[in-house]
Amino acid sequence: MIPFPQAIYSVIQSANQLDLPTQRTDLTALSGRICAERITAPRPLQPFTNSAMDGFAFRHQDHCSSHEHQPYLRVRSTIAAGETPPAQPLPAGECDRILTGAVLPNGADSVIPLEQTETSADGYVSFHHMPKLGANVRKAGEDIAAEQLIIEPGTLLDPGHIMPLAALGIENLAVYRKPRVATITTGNEVTQDLGTQLKQGQIFDSNHFYTQALLRHLSCDLVDNRHLQDDKKLFVNHLHYLLSLDLDMVISSGAVSAGAEYDFVREGLQAIGAEIIFHKVAIRPGKPNLFAHLPNGALYFGLPGNPLATAAGLRFLVAAALRAMTNQPVEQPLIGQCTTTHSKKSGISRALLCTCVGGQDQRLLVNIPDSQSSFMTNPLLTANSWVLLNEDKDDYKPGDKVDTYPLLPGQRSWPKPAAPKQKKDKGG
């Protein structure tokens, strides 16, 4: 049995060897994908200096000397958004009527909103007050400077990236190809037919539906899904079939604990020449977790069948691999503080669904539920985070620090985890 942090490390090491190819993808299909290149702004944003208000563009220096004499300016022309302003610089004593988003005319540097002015019938405008220099002007590059770093490789793209990318006119990006994944659920008692009347001893295949939903959320390409009866031969045949698909990863749930003929995953994998990297990890839920390399280099995750053991394995092991395969940084926990007492079994890690709330002084308060067992599904309904209690500490009291992770991996999380402390270089 290996410690849980070592299991995660081992998974990351293996996944780092798998270089997913990249593909150029249009902006409309980028959300949810992992950026594979460093993106800098090809032009400034705003692209040109323009007005933030419907009003009048004028030259501030002509009028700033006197507060008694409010400007009284001749209106030269009107510049609407999308129009080219007059080629001649704005003469002293004149202003241009301007609309929001229109190019600021040459020579003008400030805009007064329409409602702060009076326009006379003879084409002059007077100001109610003198705005500050640069008022209501959006400068070229004020939003994003040309050449500014926009997105780093390994960034999970979300709608928040799409707005500036589109504004900069970036049509497509190189992203990692979606990881190609096959999933397997096992068990004679399990059915995927959710409409059926359950026979005695039968249960619905919740792991299948959860796994598919989560992997889809993580932008995986779900190539194959199969529910298999408890039969090693069937399993081995299916593995042979999966080897013929060009997969990056296979994830199974069930049949990895100690139940001899019913727990055929390890033996089945060995029968096809897979290399078992670890089997059994010091974590609850998920002690029977298995990780292997298939002969074609694909990663194999044998997650235990209990629903929360499958969920924890997906959250911490599979997600770590998916991140490593797409150049995303290793996830860092958010340090929270327990609000409750909690005791766990000695010498093993414990993953629990929990609720984090923001407290005073930027504290993250973590409510760890009293009882949570791996056969349950209800904690998934209300939790907003996972807490990972490490193997060195068994008894937690209010105020103790704990490592927390967002419920779904890889999302822009709030609050942001602090940057990991740099190890001091000891020289040599």
Ligand SMILES: Nc1nc2c(c(=O)[nH]1)N[C@H]1C(S)=C(S)[C@@H](COP(=O)(O)OP(=O)(O)OC[C@H]3O[C@@H](n4cnc5c(N)ncnc54)[C@H](O)[C@@H]3O)O[C@H]1N2
């Ligand atoms: N003698 C021992 N028994 C068990 C051990 C052990 O160390 N020694 N470990 C326990 C732990 S911890 C876990 S976790 C489970 C893992 O068992 P398996 O991975 O072999 O999974 P199964 O036995 O097939 O199923 C366990 C449990 O989960 C239910 N299940 C299975 N698949 C699904 C599914 N697709 N959807 C919903 N529920 C599923 C299944 O009916 C069982 O109740 O082993 C313990 N036993």
Ligand code: MOO
């Ligand atoms: O490890 Mo099992 O997943 O505790 O029930």
